[in-house]
Amino acid sequence: MxxxxxxxxxxxxxxxxxxxxxxxxxxxxxxxxxxxxxxSDGIKNVVVGYVMEREQHPEADKLSKCTVDVGEEQPVQIICGAPNVAKGQKVIVAKIGAVLPGNFKIKKAKLRGEVSEGMICSLQELGVEGKVVGKEFSNGIFVLPNDAEVGADALEVLHRDDxxxxxxxxxxxxxxxxxxxxxxxxxxxxDKDVKLPAVATEESGSADFINVSVESKEDAPYYSAKLVKGVKVGPSPLWMQARLMSAGIRPINNIVDITNYILIEYGQPLHAFDNNKLNSKQIIVRHAKSNEKITTLDGEERTLQPHHLVIATEKEAVAIAGVMGGQSTEVDENTVDVLIESAVFKGQTVRQTSKDLGLRSESSARFEKGIDPSRTYSASERAAQLMAELAGGTVVEGTVVANHIVNEAPEVSVSVNKINNVLGTSIDADTVKDIFRRLRLEAKQDGELFTVTVPSRRGDITIEEDLVEEVGRMYGYDHIPATLPTGVASRGQLTVYQAKRRRARQFLQHAGLFEAVTYSLTSNSKVKRFALETGDAKPVRLSLPMSEERSELRFSLVPHLLDAVAYNVARKEENVQLFETGSVFLTLENNELPREEEYLAGALTGAWLQHAWQGEKKAVDFYVVKGVIDGLFNELGLSDKISYVASKKEDLHPGRTASILVNNEEIGFIGQVHPVTQKEWDIKETYVFQLSLAKLFNTEIDDILYNAIPRFPAMNRDMALVVDSTVFAGDILSTIRQAGGKLLKEAIIFDLYEGDKMEAGKKSVAFSLTYFDPERTLTDEEVTKAHQKVLKAVEETHSAQLRG
The missing domain is CATH 3.30.56.10 (Phenylalanyl-tRNA Synthetase; Chain B, domain 1)
Structure with a gap:
């Protein structure tokens, strides 16, 4: 506003x-x-000028040479490029030395050999937005009224001293x-008085000019029509144009401008019909017929539905109620008689119609939020008065009204004790009473209890907390003392879940990933992609989405992380490593509310390590991402409970994807984005992971134990095992750890070979095993015995053979 x-x-x-x-x-x-x-900031030395002569510039077809009286002894010559400049006009002149917005200074100049001693200005050159300048002046200078005094301050004449x-x-x-x-x-x-506009209209004739019937009293509880005859359509006075432009509204003509003026002054939307084009003595407020069509004032043909409300004659719809009028009854320069509509329409109906048609207006915005029905009648009277004064019309006696509003002012009560308890103040009853007086809220006092009769202009006051807010803001938030809460003090701390989540986020940040925050809303085409689970889940769709791209609650974090990767890659940032913690929303069949669950996801592409000086370069691959996740599990004390199982998932590479299990329950996945999907997002080789934090953090985590530096040496044994290509190295590693007993401190994979020297269908996997006893030095015999036990276990379990 x-x-x-x-x-x-x-x-x-x-x-x-x-x-x-x-x-x-x-x-x-x-x-x-x-x-x-x-x-008027930054504008100096701008006056009213009079164009005494105008002739063609001798050296330029699009320039005019003007002799302009600026209220000084001698007129000045100004070269002007505006197509609408003419002799006899009163114009805005920036004299030599004038300053215009943007610190633009006017100097004496020569244009194609002719001296120019100033500039004839358009409104845009004075800082007025082009979208609010009248159509006739949008591509040229602004012509002032004939009664403007030559030499006077143009800003005052234009009412820009505001x-x-x-x-x-x-x-x-x-x-x-x-x-x-x-x-x-x-x-x-x-704490001042309010002076409302004085409305006094001379009327003549009788009120039998129209009959109004309302078929849907719930959608249109009030409708009135008032007739003004004999108007002369033309420009509205400059003061009105200036006020409309300052409110962001473009002047059209005096009749339309008056309806817009009342809209801003009273908050009451009005519509002006050309009564002769209406060609009917019957106004019907009804629902539209199925697929009924109407061409609106913007020239677009609209197809209506039965839940849309229209204003109609017995022949056709002539306006969409509360949204926009129809072109067939538009006021134009030939209009003589004007029918003024002033009504109350149900906000929900107007909102739905506006949304369906993709058509929002200043009027629909006010109906949607709620208008003051007590001003509806006076607004039409005020408009009729202005049409008589500014357009020379005659107001026909009476107003035709269809009124179904029940005038019951609601009452809301609040006590001084309630106010002070909420605000933490010690305000007395006299102060509260004075605040209600200043707000012009009629309040009955019974000791320390106030019962307020809420005026129709304040539809936002419905409960006692609203009155507490009114008292608080008028008393002054800066006057409310800062106090500490009373009662039993408790030490604030994170919950176990919050602490684990923070630890996970910090680990990923320390690992080099950047945290992202993406929209919880997504499109229907992306909502189920990369989801951990869908089953019978159905997307949760918003009733009033901001766009189709943000219309449904997400099932997965990955699609928007890929959007972020694509955004960065498109801007030459090729090495992108992102993660996000956020909620997804699943609704099972027959469930009314979505089930919210928090996920952790990441997306990595490009180079993971790049040291140009040392010649090191490592691209992101499956094992880089797995290493990051393994580090996270180790940080959380879950390494012994995690396993990976090769799997196939939609939108992921079938040979480079694994499900992540904790205690044999799937909690997430890791994998390369499928090449087809990568192409869809216009990205290169990218790896993603996604985990359910709820399932991950519900797992019992072992306490992290810290051991002293060992006093005794460890002993290492390496072994290369030949196994079938289908055997997973991770399964072999699990078997080794189980069979190694208490002496096996560590087992890692350090080599994999599949080549010409291996039998078809076989592979060689090499492991390094470390044996250690913190209490003593192990003997070769003890280590050999433990190692043989490991070899026997892998042979029996995986048919593994030592590689010769």
């Missing part, structure tokens, strides 16, 4: 308060002011989506 302080001054006295001070006060009261835009506050409103504060609502807020902060 953009708030002109000059406009706001009409409703509440701002004397003695600068825009910057006002912004701070509003922010302290709970509504963030995101910026203060002083419209400051605009940008309010960052939360959805509950729809009451401040209009100038009157902001005035109530500012008046409460400053």
């Amino acid at each position: 953009f708030v002109s302080t000059k406009w706001l001054q009409e409703y509440v006295d701002l004397s003695g308060v600068t825009p910057e001070e006002l912004a701070k006060l509003i922010t302290k009261a709970g509504i963030e002011v995101e910026g203060v835009n002083n419209l 400051a605009v506050l940008e309010l960052g409103l939360t959805p509950n504060r729809a009451d401040c989506l209009n100038m009157i609502g902001v005035a109530y807020e500012v008046a409460a902060i400053l």
